[in-house]
Amino acid sequence: MRITLNGEQKECPEGTTVEKLLELYKIDKNRAAVELNLQIVPRKELSGCMLNDADILEVVTFVGGG
Amino acid sequence: MLVVDSVEKKREDKKLKIGKYEFTSRLFVGTGKYPSMEIMAEAIESSGTEVVTVAVRRMKINESESLLDYIDAKKYKILPNTAGCYSADDAIRVARLARETGMSDMVKLEVLGDEKTLLPDPIETLKATTVLVKEGFTVLVYTSDDPIVAKKLEDAGATCVMPAGAPIGSGQGILNKNNIRIILESAKVPIIVDAGVGTASDVTMAMELGCDGVLLNTGIALAKDPVRMARAMKLACESGRLAFLSGRIPKRLYAKASSPEKDF
Numbered sequence: 001m002r003i004t005l006n007g008e009q010k011e012c013p014e015g016t017t018v019e020k021l022l023e024l025y026k027i028d029k030n031r032a033a034v035e036l037n038l039q040i041v042p043r044k045e046l047s048g049c050m051l052n053d054a055d056i057l058e059v060v061t062f063v064g065g066g
Numbered sequence: 067m068l069v070v071d072s073v074e075k076k077r078e079d080k081k082l083k084i085g086k087y088e089f090t091s092r093l094f095v096g097t098g099k100y101p102s103m104e105i106m107a108e109a110i111e112s113s114g115t116e117v118v119t120v121a122v123r124r125m126k127i128n129e130s131e132s133l134l135d136y137i138d139a140k141k142y143k144i145l146p147n148t149a150g151c152y153s154a155d156d157a158i159r160v161a162r163l164a165r166e167t168g169m170s171d172m173v174k175l176e177v178l179g180d181e182k183t184l185l186p187d188p189i190e191t192l193k194a195t196t197v198l199v200k201e202g203f204t205v206l207v208y209t210s211d212d213p214i215v216a217k218k219l220e221d222a223g224a225t226c227v228m229p230a231g232a233p234i235g236s237g238q239g240i241l242n243k244n245n246i247r248i249i250l251e252s253a254k255v256p257i258i259v260d261a262g263v264g265t266a267s268d269v270t271m272a273m274e275l276g277c278d279g280v281l282l283n284t285g286i287a288l289a290k291d292p293v294r295m296a297r298a299m300k301l302a303c304e305s306g307r308l309a310f311l312s313g314r315i316p317k318r319l320y321a322k323a324s325s326p327e328k329d330f
Contacts, residue, residue, distance in 0.1 A: 006124050025127050031134050032125055033166035040166050058124060060163050063133050064106065065121025065149050066096030066234070066261075066283025 001053035012051065019047040021057070032059050077311045082278055084172070084256060085204040085225040087143060089116045092273070093303040094145065094258065095296070096283025097133060105292055107136040113286065113296035119145045119174055122164050139169055145206065147174040154193035161198055173198060174228070174260075174281075176208040184234040188215045192222060199223030208260050211245040213252070220255050227255055228281060231272060232262025235284045239268035243275060250276045266295075266302035273306025274314070 003010055005025070012021060018041055022029050034041045035058040041049050051057075081088040095115040100106035110118060118137060137144070146164035151157035154177060161173040177194055179187040186209050198205050199222060206226040207219050216227045229249055232238035239262060240246060250257055256278035263269055263282040272280050280303055289295035 006127060008127070027125065027127070028132075031132060031167065031169075033122075033163040035163065040162055043166060043168055059127075060122050061125040061132065061134075062120035062144065062146060062164075062167070062169075063123045064096075064098040064100065065147050066098045066119055066281075066287075 001051070003051055003054070004056045006057070006059055016051045017047055018049040018051060018057070021051060022046070022059070027059060032061050034059050077313065079307070079311050082256060084206065087172070087204070089143075089279075091116045091300070091303075092279035092307060093269070093300055094119065094260075094279060094281035095286060095299075096281070097137065098283050099287040100292060103131070103133070103136045106287070109286055109292040109296040110137070110142070112293050112300070114300040115142070117143045117145050119147050119281065119283065121149050122146055122160050143172070144170045145172050145174050146170055147208075148176050148194075151177055152179070152187070152190075153177065154190040154197070157190070157194045158197050161194075161203060162201075165203065171202070172204040172206060172225075174206050174208060175224075186210050186230070188212065191215075192218055195219055195222045195224050206258070211242050211249065213245055213248040216249045216257075217252060220253060225255060226258055226278075227253060228258045228260035230261040231259045231268060234261045236262050237264030237285060238262050239264055240271050240275075243271070246272070246275055246277065263299075266298040269299050269302040270306035270309070273303055274309045276310050279303075 001014055018034055037056050081090055082092050091114050093113055093115050094117040095110055095113045096119045097106055148157040148160040151160055157177045165171055175194055177187050177190040179185050195205055195207050205224045206228055207224040208228045209215055209219055211229040216229055219227050231240040258279040258281050259272040259277050260281040263285045269280045286292050286296045
């Protein structure tokens with residue numbers, strides 16, 4: 001299936017959870033927050049949250065700012 | 067430390083209390099625009115700050131370097147901002163995302179009016195404050211130096227109100243001391259001057275006026291020697307605070323001799 005991760009199209013197998021996807025792209029979940037189709041995925045639900053075809057994921061982190 | 071000012075009111079030094087957090091340093095420092103991450107880390111250390119602001123942005127996939135490699139989240143309290151938001155809804159979204167990282171429930175709420183002036187939008191700022199307070203955030207809200215708006219934000223439940231000294235990144239210092247004084251007079255929450263600070267004397271002035279702290283970024287980050295400027299800002303903040311607590315002499319139009327006027 002195909003999903004959008006931070007604006008980029010990515011392929012991933014059926015049954016992938018958000019947590020698995022983060023692992024796949026070597027994203028440290030302790031430094032990130034995830035939005036799935038504009039809804040925040042609470043940290044404790046990352047491992048149980050299944051991705052579906054055409055899902056849109058935003059993963060944000062902290063950068064320099066004032 | 068106890069001192070007595072002109073109206074015999076004791077000015078007692080105590081720690082800065084922002085909601086459930088207490089800080090010894092009254093200087094909050096940003097993490098943007100430094101020449102390198104290493105210089106940023108050194109400048110932050112040299113500033114003596116205990117609170118650093120960060121921005122929330124889309125993560126770059128496959129990029130290994132992270133700001134968080136350079137900031138010890140155990141040593142510094144992370145204060146995420148909502149910079150770049152131009153509506154209450156956007157700012158609320160960013161604040162919720164920031165909290166979901168699990169690193170901080172504090173937010174520097176910033177809702178701007180337009181890209182040219184980067185001045186705060188008071189109406190959207192107030193809307194976002196109301197929502198975020200209801201959701202349990204510790205809201206430190208960036209605003210203009212308008213005393214009425216500052217009061218309304220306090221009434222809406224902001225934990226700390228942060229009026230701008232001058233426009234963001236302008237380095238012009240505190241343009242309207244009167245407004246800051248009026249804000250301080252009625253505020254029951256901490257008042258931190260945020261934005262516009264160019265050099266050490268700007269920090270001192272804010273603290274001498276009785277502000278509870280100063281937040282700055284560009285003044286340090288873009289100085290020719292950020293690490294040294296960070297130390298200057300730290301000392302300025304402490305000096306201004308001490309001067310405020312000490313109670314300055316009144317200004318006089320004419321001279322008054324410091325030495326005895328009698329002849330030998």
